[in-house]
Amino acid sequence: MEKVEKTIEQIYEEAFKEIKFATDSESIKALSIRYLGRKGIITNFLRNISNLPPEKRPEVGKRVNEVKKSLDKAFKHALKRLETKPSQKDYRIDVSLPGRTIQQGSLHPITQITWQICEILEKIGFDIAEGPEVETDHYNFEALNIPKNHPARDMQDTFYISDNIVLRTHTSSIQVRIMEKLTPPVRVIAPGKVYRCDSDLTHTPMFHQVEGLMVDEGISFGDLKGILTTFIHHMFDEKTTLRFRPSFFPFTEPSAEVDILCVMCRGKGCRVCSHTGWLEVIGAGMVHPAVFENVGYDTTRYTGLAFGMGVERIAMLKYGIDDIRKFFENDSRFLRQF
Ligand code: DAH
Secondary structure, eight states: OHHHHHHHHHHHHHHHHHHHHOOSHHHHHHHHHHHHSTTSHHHHHHHGGGGSOTTTHHHHHHHHHHHHHHHHHHHHHHHHHHHHSOOHHHHOOOTTSOOOOOOOOOOOHHHHHHHHHHHHHHHHTOEEOOOOSEEEHHHHTGGGTOOTTOGGGSTTTOOBSSSSEEEOSSTTHHHHHHHHHOOSOEEEEEEEEEEOSOOBTTBOSEEEEEEEEEEETTOOHHHHHHHHHHHHHHHSOTTOOEEEEEEEETTEEEEEEEEEEOTTTTTSOOTTTTTSSEEEEEEEEEEOHHHHHHHTOOTTTOEEEEEEEEHHHHHHHHHTOOOGGGGGSOOHHHHTTO
16 A cells, blocks of 8 residues: 555656656657556556555545646646747757857948047147037137138028028137137147038038147248148058148138149049049148237237148048048948948
């Protein structure tokens, strides 16, 4: 008797272990037959109850029926679980499959070029300054010696917010804001967005510039040439040929434009350089005394140099891109290349 009771408990325990370790519904079905089937372990057990002394039979019979019911429930439960859950087979990892790459973002090419420009100029000794994109007529034009009738003020070029407020058309406005705050020596660069009513292959209504300003006693055009030559050689390559061509800006005197030998045709003349062999990259000059007077600097003591460049233009020349709009279309196939 003792032996039989122990055995049913053992069977019960083993059956539960097997259910626990089964990994698919097929093995549960097989287990169910092995234990509860017509010739199953439990069924046989019940049959053999007649071998027990009559007084023990009801008690043991009751227990075996309990076990039977409990196992039946456990099998059904396990079947449900395994049929809704993918079998362990599906979890196996095929190490020969190519891995799933994590898409990684990167800096926009314009940001990269802006940072490169700033890094070179910071090494030369410039600090970084910023100013507002929504600017007053005073800082954007008036204080920079751009008179009321200057073509740059034309409604076609400038986004006017009101009579007196504009979206800055250049970062030169920061020059005035900086000089109002600091006494020389001043050595700053100002990167930022600028806005003009213009849109074609080489112009977008919003683009980026980096402005440079250096004011101290004894600053000369030679300093301007030295700084910009060093800059160009670092930005492009050391062998880049450049020239300073006389030009006009209301806020500098003398004014110059810095051209580099066309990076596409090396000076032979092509579509990119409009068959001139040269590409204009920087506007520059010596700060006009009228600008100094507007900020209260002593024009007999100080001289200064200033320059401004378009970031998109430099990026286009560096990477050989012929349409400025590509930078702002947000096509990741284009942007991913940088
Ligand atoms: N502000 C000019 C422009 O938008 C560029 C420029 C020219 C900046 C000469 C300067 C400068 O500081 O000295 O085209």
